[in-house]
Amino acid sequence: MPVINSIAALAPEMKTWRRHLHAHPELNFDCHQTAAFITERLKAFGITDIHGGIATSGIVAIIDSGVPGPTIGLRADIDALPILEATGAAHASTIPGKMHACGHDGHTTMLLGAAKYLAETRNFKGRVALIFQPAEEDGGGGEVMVQEGAMDRFDIERVFAIHNVPGAPEGAFFTTPGPIMAAVDTVTVDITGKGGHGAYPQETIDPIPPAIAIAQAFGTIVSRNNRSLDDLVVSVTQIHSGTASNVTPDTAMLNGTVRTFDPVVQDMVERRMQEIVAGHAAAFNVEAKLTYERGYPATINDPDQTAFAVQVAREVVGDAAVVDDASKEMGAEDFAYMLQARPGAYLFLGAGEGAGLHHPQFDFNDDIAPIGASLFARLVETANPA
Template identity: 45%
Template sequence: MPTLPEIEADAPALEAIFRDLHAHPELGFEEVRTSGVVAARLREWGFDEVHEGVAKTGVVGILKGRGDGNRRIGLRADMDALPINEVAALDYASQNAGRMHACGHDGHTTMLLGAAKYLAASRNFDGSAVFIFQPAEEGLGGARGMIAEGLFQRFPVDEVYGMHNQPNGRPRRATITKGPAMAGASFFDVTVTGKGSHAAMPHQSRDALVVASTLVGQFQTILGRNMPPLQSGVLSVTQIHAGSAYNVVPETAALAGTIRFFKPEIRDLMQSRMREICTGFALAHGVRIELQFREIFDVLLNDALLSDEWMAAAVDVLGAGNVTDDAEPATGSEDFADMLQVVPGAYGNLGHAGTVPLHNPGFVLDPAILPVGASIYARIVERRLPLENAA
């Protein structure tokens, strides 16, 4: 089965929605316009229930099939943009300075809307489909916010599925990784407090900047000397801030960054060694060092059997030769992982033309994947909630 004909015929309308969302990007928990567009479309298409304001700007739509079954399948898309200035010369480029859909969430939202319109017209399934439009995926805890507000108590589902675009230059190719598929992530902040002085008299200081810069290198030894060789993890210092004048040794310096992991024990190892290094450096240099961690993303764990179901829906649309489950785990993170901690499900990737990476100011999502992703979402519902004697 190729792209569903009804969805393919609606491709121009889907692209119009996508272009509109792309031109008006909003950051996490600020997706007021975006969620308004989503809710209005769901109501226009005759959804049985449309709930707004879930975790501030989230939207949940409930669609009942023609059968009276009680099983419920969840489909999720994220809506937020990134604080990036767009450089791609598109006629639908961002109109909001310093805001850009550099991760393709505008495409994800459009694909789920495409499935919503098709399924609302056909209702060719037995049970209910729950459409989850999530805010604030980009490290701001949108999934956890929805869960904390009772997402799966208010709108229970038996399984939940998601999808991400992949700018790999391989259009109409879908991949999934069973088990640990995307890394968990912690963010860290380090503050070094020493003693400032005149830069011409550094012996009177306890130089926080020197200590902080040395910590950057010492943290990297954790990967080479403490990490078991057959395990994997990432530790990246991404910020260093200190000083405000040419002739002053600063009293404080700050570091920030992230660690990525596929096993909680590896996270614990990295965090423990960072604490020990900071404690040692504070004692050795006579400074105070504060280290704080924030747990941002869980490890994304795809259910093996439901990964097969995600693949089966993709095969219906793309053909068996274009769908694989041999993708390597990704060290990037995704807060759909939080939903998978509560409800079993699967999360795959859909390739498209273009190779400018995600989170890049020149990223361009290929709109040709919109009806493809919409068809995969629709087929997940039709396959998992089959209607006897369906037309």
């Protein structure tokens, strides 16, 4: 059961769709032109049961086989990133400061390719829910779609998604049961001291030394408070303070990210950060406030659905091109919310050599689109055979 011939034959058309999407990126929930393009394509495929405006600009489109059976969900993210493109491609972004630097244009194209095939063949029982989701990069569009009832409203039983991976072998699939992407939290510490002349530090309460000390102490959470076998990343990524060489500032701010898989570890990190900030505030005689914002939860694949997806992937690309015990990634993904609502699996698809994700020179590899589309289609036909 290799790549589907009729989908392979779609490759030139899929490339045209993808490059149109790449040239017209939109951010967050404001993906209305993208949604209009998707809707136009779906209608051209003969799909009429289309529901827009979910999570502002998201779409759920239903393909009904006409034979009773369960509904399987297939999800693609549709938003871009606030990055100035540097590919120099003929199809480069026409909107300065916005670009598809993560391949969501390709993910959308893969789902459109599968949609065209499934709408034409309908060689399955039950229904397919095509989920086109905005605001994956920022805003949690997946959570909003779930909150607005997408899983319940369309009676989705299980759900799957694919993400491209530059640098991984082209056309190979990677996944693992259980946690595959980390939870992501954002940490901000605001420190208030007393500013003054840099020549008279005794008359000031300098916020910079406690900012540096807190940043260093946060690093010890990983090395001294966490069990070494439990995955944890704590990264301080910003420290801002001061405006001149001879002025002690009033305030300092530091910011960073925490990545975990286990809620127990997540709770420990937040508790230790509160203790560290309070202790350093007292030691340095400053006021300090920690803001700990929990973001996307860990993306956790259902073991049974992962085994099923692996089986189908092997039928599409062969045993040697499928890794079923891939390492967990510390990046985050709001497909996690859909996996909290329904069993399913998240898979990576190798894109071959090229610039990495979120890089100004990234461009999706159009050659892998038929492979992803074939997996989407075969998941449906294998899960609910006619």
